[in-house]
Amino acid sequence: MKAPRFSYVRPESLGSALELLAEHGDEARILAGVQSLMPTLNMRLSEPRLLIDINRIDALKGISFEDGTVRIGALARHAELLASPLVAEHLPLIAAAMPHVAHVAVRNRGTFGGSIALADPAAELPACAVALDATFVLASLRGRRTVPARSFFHGLYETALAEDELLVEARIPALAAGYRSSFLEFARRHGDFALAGVCCHAHVDGAVLSDVRLACFGSEDRPLFAGAASAAAEGRAWSGDVKQAVKAALGGDLDPIGSFHASAATRLHLAQVLTGRALDRMVRAG
Amino acid sequence: MQEFADIALTVNGDAVARRVETRQHLVDFLRIELGLTGSHLGCEHGVCGACTVRVDGAVVRGCLMLAVQADGADVWTVEGLSDTGEIADLQQAFIERNALQCGYCTPGMLLTAAEMLEAGRRMTRAEIRAFLSGNFCRCTGYHAIVDAIETAMQGRFGG
Ligand SMILES: Cc1cc2nc3c(=O)[nH]c(=O)nc-3n(C[C@H](O)[C@H](O)[C@H](O)COP(=O)(O)OP(=O)(O)OC[C@H]3O[C@@H](n4cnc5c(N)ncnc54)[C@H](O)[C@@H]3O)c2cc1C
Ligand code: FES
Numbered sequence: 001m002k003a004p005r006f007s008y009v010r011p012e013s014l015g016s017a018l019e020l021l022a023e024h025g026d027e028a029r030i031l032a033g034v035q036s037l038m039p040t041l042n043m044r045l046s047e048p049r050l051l052i053d054i055n056r057i058d059a060l061k062g063i064s065f066e067d068g069t070v071r072i073g074a075l076a077r078h079a080e081l082l083a084s085p086l087v088a089e090h091l092p093l094i095a096a097a098m099p100h101v102a103h104v105a106v107r108n109r110g111t112f113g114g115s116i117a118l119a120d121p122a123a124e125l126p127a128c129a130v131a132l133d134a135t136f137v138l139a140s141l142r143g144r145r146t147v148p149a150r151s152f153f154h155g156l157y158e159t160a161l162a163e164d165e166l167l168v169e170a171r172i173p174a175l176a177a178g179y180r181s182s183f184l185e186f187a188r189r190h191g192d193f194a195l196a197g198v199c200c201h202a203h204v205d206g207a208v209l210s211d212v213r214l215a216c217f218g219s220e221d222r223p224l225f226a227g228a229a230s231a232a233a234e235g236r237a238w239s240g241d242v243k244q245a246v247k248a249a250l251g252g253d254l255d256p257i258g259s260f261h262a263s264a265a266t267r268l269h270l271a272q273v274l275t276g277r278a279l280d281r282m283v284r285a286g
Numbered sequence: 287m288q289e290f291a292d293i294a295l296t297v298n299g300d301a302v303a304r305r306v307e308t309r310q311h312l313v314d315f316l317r318i319e320l321g322l323t324g325s326h327l328g329c330e331h332g333v334c335g336a337c338t339v340r341v342d343g344a345v346v347r348g349c350l351m352l353a354v355q356a357d358g359a360d361v362w363t364v365e366g367l368s369d370t371g372e373i374a375d376l377q378q379a380f381i382e383r384n385a386l387q388c389g390y391c392t393p394g395m396l397l398t399a400a401e402m403l404e405a406g407r408r409m410t411r412a413e414i415r416a417f418l419s420g421n422f423c424r425c426t427g428y429h430a431i432v433d434a435i436e437t438a439m440q441g442r443f444g445g
């Protein structure tokens with residue numbers, strides 16, 4: 001249970017981190033909060049030759065708000081998001097999700113960027129990013145590019161990040177007037193990864209939902225935008241019938257993966273129940 | 287490229303400088319290099335919390351941080367918090383409320399509880415349990431640990 005040998009470097013600037021990545025390719029790994037990387041090293045599931053510690057690169061830190069957009073630096077720690085007044089005011093979906101992300105000691109080290117780059121299908125933040133239409137900024141020596149959250153997550157632990165790329169930050173539209181968010185998940189113990197969960201974001205006028213964005217996590221190989229379920233709620237006054245329609249549509253959106261933690265049928269059932277409840281709450285919150 | 291690194295940090299208030307293997311995690315460094323065996327190792331993959339230590343004012347999993355990453359940091363373990371008396375009331379409450387049996391989880395529990403006390407207010411039992419969710423105890427069933435933390439909170443913040 002001890003990590004294998006590796007070399008370690010701690011660049012102080014983004015530029016030198018990108019140079020190291022370009023030079024060492026898939027032999028190198030970025031090290032952020034190490035809350036996911038370290039277990040895989042200790043269990044020898046991964047044996048990189050070089051670890052590039054980005055923790056002292058100031059350009060990757062902080063949370064800020066400008067022109068209706070919240071910028072979350074890759075190195076913003078989970079505990080920072082949880083305590084941030086900007087997140088509480090402008091990104092209530094993420095504020096609601098954060099208490100479910102791991103435990104205190106893990107939140108004190110784990111980073112936003114690490115969670116996005118890892119792309120664990122049961123993680124909360126990737127699903128929040130999908131529901132909120134976040135944009136990720138990726139950098140390499142070749143330059144910068146932006147990728148929308150909906151096309152960033154490719155599969156189990158697979159993302160749009162190339163070997164030489166680093167996730168710099170996310171830009172997330174702040175909560176606009178008339179919009180509400182709702183978050184629910186089911187996990188066996190507080191702080192565990194979810195068996196199923198849902199992020200809802202929509203414009204709510206009385207009981208009428210529009211611009212509905214539902215993202216499910218925990219049940220698939222990636223956080224999934226539930227297009228059919230979102231459409232089933234679109235423009236309609238929330239009612240028992242609409243709820244049934246949303247649940248039925250979700251059955252088409254999702255094709256859950258069963259495991260010894262929960263079967264595919266259980267996960268679909270959980271996702272349906274959670275989605276119904278989350279939308280109930282969102283409409284009632286007004 | 288380095289498989290060894292020179293680090294300088296403070297541990298329990300004392301300045302420490304050592305050459306470490308880059309692959310060594312913080313708790314192995316504390317236990318093996320410094321002889322501070324109060325921080326325990328249960329799982330070494332982030333699940334149990336036996337390795338909890340305080341780094342720059344916040345609890346972390348000592349098995350999920352490299353010693354080399356603690357270069358320049360201010361690290362506190364159960365030994366240090368015992369010596370300063372910071373958690374004397376908490377330790378007394380653990381004894382009074384039978385909050386330990388084998389004691390393996392206790393240093394981690396104390397460090398996590400100390401961070402709870404820093405919030406400066408009494409918490410509900412549900413809040414205490416949520417805060418403790420990352421620390422496993424295989425003996426007590428947690429109830430007595432929650433009792434002890436509640437007792438310490440009452441002592442400090444009244445009620
Ligand atoms: C006991 C336990 C419980 C947990 N429970 C949950 C939970 O309920 N929900 C949840 O979401 N997470 C949970 N986690 C995971 C935790 O949130 C991790 O911190 C997070 O997923 C990864 O972030 P990190 O900063 O630790 O990344 P690291 O472990 O440092 O890195 C993870 C991966 O991302 C890469 N990477 C990191 N940063 C970047 C970047 N800026 N650009 C490109 N690549 C990068 C690394 O190379 C590595 O491959 C848990 C972890 C533990 C130990
Ligand atoms: S030994 Fe660190 S969490 Fe178990």
Ligand code: FES
Pocket residue numbers: 385386387388389390391392422423424425426
């Ligand atoms: S007292 Fe034995 S593990 Fe907690």
